[in-house]
Amino acid sequence: MPVAVRASNLKKRFGNLMAIDNLSLEIEEGQVFGLLGPNGSGKSTLMKMMVGLIRPDGGEVSIFGIRPYEKPMEIRHAIGYVPETPRLYEFLTAREYLEFVSDLYGVEKSEGQARTRHFLKAFELEGREDEMLSGYSQGMRQKVAIIGALLHRPRLLIMDEPLNGLDPRSAKIVKDLLNLLSQEGVTTVFSTHILEIAQAICKRIAILYNGALVSEGTVGELSAVAGAQGSSLEEVFLKLTGGDDVRSVVEELGR
Amino acid sequence: MRPSRVATVLKILVLSQIRVRGRRSKGILSRPRGILLLSVLAFFASAALVYYPLSFIPASEAPFLGFISLQLLYSVPLIALAFVVLYGVFFLIGENAQYSSSEMINFMPVSSAEYVLASSLSTVVSYGYIVAALLGVSLALALKFSLLGAWALSSALSIFSAILGGFVSEIIKAAVNRLSSSFSKRSGRTAIFSRAVLIVLVLLLSQFLFNPGILFRVLEALVPRFQDFWFVPLLWPSIVVVEASMGNFVRAVLFAGITVLFGGAVMAAGVMVRTKYWVPVPVTIKLGGSGSGGSTSIPGSGFGRQLFTQVELALLSKDLRSLTRRKEMVRFWAIPFIIMIPILLSGGSMNRYEAYAYSGMISMMGTGMFGLFLSAMSVGQEGRAIWNIFASPIDPESYFKSKVLLPISLSLILALVYWLVFSIAFSLGSNAATTLLVLNFEVACISVGVGLYFGSKYPELSEKPRSSYITGTGMLLAFLVFGVSVLISASPVLQYFFVDSALAIYLGLVLSLLLGLAISALFYSLAKKQFRRLFYEIPL
Numbered sequence: 001m002p003v004a005v006r007a008s009n010l011k012k013r014f015g016n017l018m019a020i021d022n023l024s025l026e027i028e029e030g031q032v033f034g035l036l037g038p039n040g041s042g043k044s045t046l047m048k049m050m051v052g053l054i055r056p057d058g059g060e061v062s063i064f065g066i067r068p069y070e071k072p073m074e075i076r077h078a079i080g081y082v083p084e085t086p087r088l089y090e091f092l093t094a095r096e097y098l099e100f101v102s103d104l105y106g107v108e109k110s111e112g113q114a115r116t117r118h119f120l121k122a123f124e125l126e127g128r129e130d131e132m133l134s135g136y137s138q139g140m141r142q143k144v145a146i147i148g149a150l151l152h153r154p155r156l157l158i159m160d161e162p163l164n165g166l167d168p169r170s171a172k173i174v175k176d177l178l179n180l181l182s183q184e185g186v187t188t189v190f191s192t193h194i195l196e197i198a199q200a201i202c203k204r205i206a207i208l209y210n211g212a213l214v215s216e217g218t219v220g221e222l223s224a225v226a227g228a229q230g231s232s233l234e235e236v237f238l239k240l241t242g243g244d245d246v247r248s249v250v251e252e253l254g255r
Numbered sequence: 256m257r258p259s260r261v262a263t264v265l266k267i268l269v270l271s272q273i274r275v276r277g278r279r280s281k282g283i284l285s286r287p288r289g290i291l292l293l294s295v296l297a298f299f300a301s302a303a304l305v306y307y308p309l310s311f312i313p314a315s316e317a318p319f320l321g322f323i324s325l326q327l328l329y330s331v332p333l334i335a336l337a338f339v340v341l342y343g344v345f346f347l348i349g350e351n352a353q354y355s356s357s358e359m360i361n362f363m364p365v366s367s368a369e370y371v372l373a374s375s376l377s378t379v380v381s382y383g384y385i386v387a388a389l390l391g392v393s394l395a396l397a398l399k400f401s402l403l404g405a406w407a408l409s410s411a412l413s414i415f416s417a418i419l420g421g422f423v424s425e426i427i428k429a430a431v432n433r434l435s436s437s438f439s440k441r442s443g444r445t446a447i448f449s450r451a452v453l454i455v456l457v458l459l460l461s462q463f464l465f466n467p468g469i470l471f472r473v474l475e476a477l478v479p480r481f482q483d484f485w486f487v488p489l490l491w492p493s494i495v496v497v498e499a500s501m502g503n504f505v506r507a508v509l510f511a512g513i514t515v516l517f518g519g520a521v522m523a524a525g526v527m528v529r530t531k532y533w534v535p536v537p538v539t540i541k542l543g544g545s546g547s548g549g550s551t552s553i554p555g556s557g558f559g560r561q562l563f564t565q566v567e568l569a570l571l572s573k574d575l576r577s578l579t580r581r582k583e584m585v586r587f588w589a590i591p592f593i594i595m596i597p598i599l600l601s602g603g604s605m606n607r608y609e610a611y612a613y614s615g616m617i618s619m620m621g622t623g624m625f626g627l628f629l630s631a632m633s634v635g636q637e638g639r640a641i642w643n644i645f646a647s648p649i650d651p652e653s654y655f656k657s658k659v660l661l662p663i664s665l666s667l668i669l670a671l672v673y674w675l676v677f678s679i680a681f682s683l684g685s686n687a688a689t690t691l692l693v694l695n696f697e698v699a700c701i702s703v704g705v706g707l708y709f710g711s712k713y714p715e716l717s718e719k720p721r722s723s724y725i726t727g728t729g730m731l732l733a734f735l736v737f738g739v740s741v742l743i744s745a746s747p748v749l750q751y752f753f754v755d756s757a758l759a760i761y762l763g764l765v766l767s768l769l770l771g772l773a774i775s776a777l778f779y780s781l782a783k784k785q786f787r788r789l790f791y792e793i794p795l
Contacts, residue, residue, distance in 0.1 A: 051646050053793040072790075076648040083646075087639040089573060091580040093542050103569030104647040131541045132580075
């Protein structure tokens with residue numbers, strides 16, 4: 001299977017903080033790939049490096065064989081990105097924002113409008129598209145950001161906690177959509193803290209801790225590495241990220 | 256009401272107002288204690304600066320100056336109140352919409368009375384250095400002319416008036432919250448337009464009122480007759496000082512009493528309206544349902560498409576919407592009008608050469624400031640939403656082109672409007688009119704080039720309640736470089752006016768134009784390089 005994302009010996013430091021520490025990873029095309037890790041483990045930094053927003057201090061990352069910071073235009077046409085907290089232009093309406101995004105990606109006017117209508121309906125934003133984004137709730141903004149990432153039919157979706165603030169129906173739509181896109185050959189890299197979702201839709205999962213890759217594989221493979229066969233992904237995750245002391249912490253807090 | 260809670264909220268609000276002005280979290284000036292220190296320094300520095308030159312005043316002038324000083328002491332409470340209200344209104348206009356709510360505090364156990372008192376005091380403390388400087392100036396005059404008693408009373412009442420100004424600001428804030436919430440819900444695009452017009456009018460009115468020329472004229476007319484205006488509550492603190500210095504102590508005490516009662520009533524009104532309109536409702540503005548585009552969209556086909564790519568047009572359209580819809584951007588539209596105020600005040604009293612000088616100065620300053628601000632803010636105003644640009648397939652050249660186009664178009668239009676208005680209003684001759692046109696054109700080009708360079712080198716992208724979109728260093732450098740550049744480019748023309756030069760006006764103009772274009776080209780090229788550097792890595 002061709003590789004969509006390849007990271008080798010990636011390093012990134014912010015001052016004293018080693019955000020990404022010698023990380024190597026391969027993601028095959030058409031996969032839904034989950035990035036898990038506690039807060040500050042380097043997931044968002046890694047994703048920003050894939051998009052070309054941040055340059056590595058060492059090692060390299062390539063998307064479909066191309067380094068994003070060398071041919072950014074080519075790579076960005078192929079990528080749809082949803083950041084962790086998508087800041088949108090609040091003075092635009094949802095329709096205007098999506099038109100703006102379509103224009104940036106060179107989507108044909110009629111196709112852009114048709115896809116916008118289609119997605120707005122699916123995410124139950126129909127009838128609200130001419131309201132300014134300043135009046136949107138966090139979940140509604142998240143939906144608009146997700147639509148923006150999908151409009152130009154990207155080959156690779158990079159989504160940083162895309163289900164944040166989404167209602168159950170919309171979350172289900174996103175999950176099913178990722179599976180559908182995966183069948184069409186679209187690769188998805190996404191991070192989440194909801195381990196059940198990762199377990200349900202990810203073909204492979206990477207667990208990051210303090211900027212380093214702790215383990216990578218299917219849920220079964222991760223369980224084997226953690227020595228916790230038959231356990232839930234939550235237990236595996238806690239074991240691999242040193243969080244299996246949760247019970248004692250809670251007991252301490254309860255005193 | 257618990258004073259400790261008022262003090263806690265006050266501290267937080269002062270911190271937020273200080274850090275809104277771009278001060279970092281480290282350093283003495285970023286703490287409330289630092290602001291108090293600044294006020295103390297302003298007080299002593301202004302007192303010293305005024306007292307020292309007073310010792311050189313001839314004795315024959317002393318009685319007249321003593322009289323003027325007493326008049327000033329009467330006016331200080333009114334001026335203090337006006338300044339605090341003015342800055343309260345400015346704060347409201349410049350505040351980023353997403354921070355304009357008390358949501359951050361309203362779930363905490365703080366009563367509205369405690370909040371209103373703390374909020375009013377925070378406005379006073381934050382701008383306290385202005386009142387302190389005013390009191391310092393009046394102290395110097397009082398010391399020189401032995402008016403210390405009047406000064407003490409005037410100062411106490413000025414502090415009271417400043418707090419009163421804080422309460423008045425609270426009432427204005429509540430009224431604006433109420434109005435904008437209900438109006439915006441119903442009126443859509445009209446609301447955006449009306450708000451923009453209202454902001455420009457408020458800024459114009461405030462500048463007009465606080466223009467030293469007008470302020471002195473008003474006070475000149477008002478001060479000798481303060482007592483005639485006994486029915487205007489805002490003048491009561493001044494009347495107390497007048498009556499006390501005239502020895503009418505009973506009347507002074509009476510007015511002091513009703514002043515305190517009035518202060519209490521204003522505070523009660525502030526509490527009442529803030530309680531009622533505590534949190535501005537997040538406004539949902541609906542802009543029609545046309546399907547695409549809008550009133551500020553750039554034509555997506557035809558002439559526009561011949562010159563610009565789809566990406567450039569999209570960016571241009573987005574920036575135009577930003578400029579017309581965002582409260583914190585709309586204030587820049589007031590610049591061309593504010594610059595005109597001195598000429599409006601001068602009325603028809605100018606002779607031909609004064610008119611030439613004024614029209615040249617006003618139109619160059621207006622065009623330059625407008626172009627400089629618009630271009631210097633163009634990158635920073637993206638804020639954290641700049642990820643949309645960096646994650647999209649936009650090359651730095653397209654981004655640069657779109658960022659040049661809007662400020663340069665608007666500045667050139669303004670340059671033409673100024674030229675037309677002044678040429679007609681002052682019946683400028685052909686030489687003067689051509690000079691004005693050429694200089695305005697140069698200034699527009701230079702201001703945008705300089706602004707873009709410094710705006711892209713020192714962008715301020717962080718989200719703050721009142722962002723300035725460019726760092727303080729960036730703005731300062733932009734102003735300095737712009738000023739020097741305009742002087743250099745205009746020097747061949749200035750030489751013609753001030754030095755007996757053999758250069759004919761048209762030769763001077765050609766030279767000036769060449770210089771102006773060369774300076775502009777230099778800064779456009781530097782800015783373009785800076786944009787490429789900006790795209791190296793997301794600057795957040």
